[in-house]
Each structure stands twice: as structure tokens, then as C-alpha cells.
């Protein structure tokens with residue numbers, strides 16, 4: 001392929017839609033629009049938001065005088081898919097169908113990504129892709145087993161940012177991601193802690209299902225007996241919400257913004273300070289367990305996500321974990337860049353686009369069979 005590669009990326013979030021247009025590696029336009037909660041609440045299912053999100057994006061492009069004519073690829077953050085290995089996937093009929101109906105049973109705005117990519121490519125041409133959706137699940141077999149027969153572990157993580165951070169860090173060391181062993185964390189609205197070995201995310205936590213450290217809106221791992229007692233008092237529906245919406249800072253203090261929480265702590269609120277420190281303590285414990293997963297041979301601990309802007313958080317993680325491996329901070333995220341880079345690797349022929357099989361990568365244990 002000759003000439004400039006024009007790649008449009010779309011990241012639909014729970015309260016916002018981010019878009020960015022890349023010409024080769026350069027981002028020539030980007031916009032992040034916030035949506036009113038009342039507006040999104042008008043739609044019953046996530047996929048029902050498609051026409052509204054489409055219109056929002058069209059308006060943003062028109063206001064900026066940007067046309068998608070001649071676009072080579074449109075990438076949408078994926079979701080709703082069955083567990084799959086990492087990579088760049090073409091949006092075909094099977095993938096689109098699973099995204100529309102949320103085949104994995106989890107409702108997440110990222111499901112809109114492939115639908116939006118498909119819709120824009122139908123109008124302007126180009127190839128529609130999804131790169132490292134939150135459904136990427138590369139767990140090694142031993143990490144799958146729980147203490148309950150028939151209940152196997154799976155993960156939902158910030159795969160897009162985790163892998164891009166690892167790829168970039170490896171490059172900064174003059175190495176390939178596929179040669180390195182990293183512990184990679186995304187510390188933002190949700191918190192992902194994961195072990196990466198030779199290009200695969202071999203362990204991590206199901207942060208949609210309630211595993212891992214507590215986070216601004218998530219309860220994190222809690223003893224089963226405590227969860228059952230809570231469910232008896234508050235009902236199953238309310239208990240489920242603790243996993244992604246009403247746990248963590250929200251449960252303790254009724255707020256989800258870490259800047260506000262740390263502000264209160266600085267002003268002398270000891271409860272806020274304890275919640276902040278307990279979250280960091282739990283992140284450190286999870287990093288420690290991933291160090292064991294990697295047998296103590298770790299090339300680096302990499303931190304991404306919005307809360308990594310906090311020097312206090314980075315320093316406290318360094319104090320506890322620097323003995324494992326050097327800790328590197330990448331505040332914010334590379335999600336738009338990661339989507340563009342995934343498409344570029346395919347368009348340039350460096351990597352082949354994958355086809356989503358529609359079948360989970362994990363078929364279950366055969367238990368002695």
C-alpha cells in the first residue's frame with residue numbers, strides 16, 4: 001500500500017465518545033464529547049444508542065470540516081465478544097452480530113465500536129477493525145482453575161491500553177513485546193493488573209466480575225461469605241452493581257473522582273485518606289501476585305490510566321514494588337493511538353488481520369478425560 005494511511009478511530013465510553021483521525025502516525029484531529037446521563041438513559045440497551053452516537057460523530061466531523069472520504073480503516077473499540085486472543089480483528093458478520101447483542105452477556109459501551117466502524121465503512125469505504133477489545137483473554141491454562149468444578153476463571157481487562165503500553169515500553173528498551181515479561185496496570189475508572197509473558201497476557205483479574213483491587217466505582221475482590229451476606233440484605237441486583245458501578249470510592253464516600261478524594265484526604269479527611277491508601281495497598285498486592293505468576297523474572301512494572309497522574313500513587317507503588325522490577329509511569333492512556341497502530345500494522349502488512357471465530361478461546365477443562 002502506498003501513500004498516507006488515513007485511519008479513523010472511535011472509542012465509545014460510558015459517558016463520552018472519543019474520536020481521532022490519524023494520517024500515518026500523526027493524529028490530525030481528535031475530540032472527546034461528553035454525553036448527558038439523561039440522554040443515554042433514554043436508550044434501553046447499549047446498541048440502541050447507535051443512531052445517537054453516529055449523529056454525534058457526524059456533527060463533530062462536520063463542525064471540524066473533516067470528511068472521511070478515502071479513509072483506509074475505521075477502528076472501533078470492541079466489546080460484547082466471547083473470549084478471544086489479542087490482535088486486530090476485521091469486523092465481519094459474526095463479530096458484528098456478537099457486538100450488537102453483547103454475546104458475552106456483559107453490557108459495555110465498547111460494543112458500539114464495531115457497529116460504528118462498520119457503519120462508517122459502509123458509507124466511506126475502508127476496512128472496519130477492532131483492536132484488543134476488553135474481551136481479550138489469553139490466560140494460561142493453570143490460571144483458569146477455581147476451587148469450584150465447572151466454574152473456570154476468565155478475564156475482562158483494559159487490554160487495549162495494557163498491550164499498547166507494553167509494546168511501547170518494550171520498544172523503549174530496544175526489544176519486542178514478544179520477548180518481554182511485564183506486569184502492566186491500568187489505573188483509571190477501573191483498575192486492571194495483568195501479567196504479560198512473551199506477547200501474551202497470561203493472567204489478570206476479571207474487573208467486570210468483581211475481581212482485583214477496589215477501584216473508584218468497583219468493589220474488587222471480597223470474601224464470598226461477605227458478598228452472600230450483603231446480597232441477603234440488599235438483593236442480588238444491588239450486589240451485582242458493586243462490581244462496576246457502586247463499589248469502591250462510591251460505596252465508601254459517594255464519589256468516584258480520585259482528584260476529589262485525594263483533595264479531601266489532603267484537607268485532613270482520614271476516611272478518604274484510608275480509602276485511597278487501601279486501594280493502593282490492594283493494587284500492590286495484585287502486582288505482587290503477578291510477580292509470582294512470572295516467577296519473579298519481570299522486566300518492568302508499567303502503570304497507565306488517569307490516576308497515574310497522581311505522584312503520590314506512583315510513589316507508593318514504587319515503595320512497595322520497586323524491588324520486583326523498575327516501575328515506569330505512563331499517565332493517561334494510549335487507546336486511540338493503540339487502535340490506529342493496530343490498523344496500521346495490518347494495512348502495512350506487518351501483521352495479518354484476525355477473523356473472529358465466534359467461539360470462546362476457552363472450551364473448559366476435561367477433568368481427567
Ligand SMILES: Nc1ncnc2c1ncn2[C@@H]1O[C@H](COP(=O)(O)OP(=O)(O)OP(=O)(O)O)[C@@H](O)[C@H]1O
Nearest residue numbers: 187188189190216256257258259305306307309310
Ligand atoms: N492528578 C490526579 N490525581 C489523582 N487522580 C487523578 C489525577 N488525574 C486524574 N485522576 C483520576 O483518574 C480517574 C480517571 O481515569 P481515566 O481517565 O483513566 O478513567 P476512564 O477513562 O473514565 O475509565 P477507564 O480508565 O476505566 O477506561 C479519575 O478518577 C480522575 O480523578
Ligand SMILES: CCCC(=O)O
Nearest residue numbers: 134156157158190208
Ligand atoms: C474491562 C475494561 C473496561 C472496563 O470495564 O471499563
